[in-house]
Amino acid sequence: MNIEQIVKLMGLAPVVVAGIESIHGEADSATKQQLAQDSLLLATGVAQAVDPADAAVITPVAQGVSALIDSVVGIFNATGFFKHKPKPAPAPVHTIAPIGPVVATPDPQQAAPVSASASAAC
Numbered sequence: 001m002n003i004e005q006i007v008k009l010m011g012l013a014p015v016v017v018a019g020i021e022s023i024h025g026e027a028d029s030a031t032k033q034q035l036a037q038d039s040l041l042l043a044t045g046v047a048q049a050v051d052p053a054d055a056a057v058i059t060p061v062a063q064g065v066s067a068l069i070d071s072v073v074g075i076f077n078a079t080g081f082f083k084h085k086p087k088p089a090p091a092p093v094h095t096i097a098p099i100g101p102v103v104a105t106p107d108p109q110q111a112a113p114v115s116a117s118a119s120a121a122c
Helices: 003-023 029-050 052-079 116-120
Strands: none
Touching: 003 029, 003 052, 029 052
């Protein structure tokens, strides 16, 4: 692992924090911070399994990223970066008064049907 790879890993801390925020936005800050740390722990384990030769470097880098995650969370909380907008009030429920039975009334503009016998009389 070289310095360029370490810097790239450090750059992931804000991305991880933002990802946890987008997935678990309604959770409290401590829970989201712990989820970010758990994600880092999982990634560290995978990295050590994939490349055991770098295990000696991965652990201190993970500790640095862990401290960076704590710092990023603190900065985001202090600046209100992830302030949630208040939820809008639920729409009022309108009730409609029941209506009585519908009675069909003849339409005065419609002509009455003419029977065959009446038309023959014409």
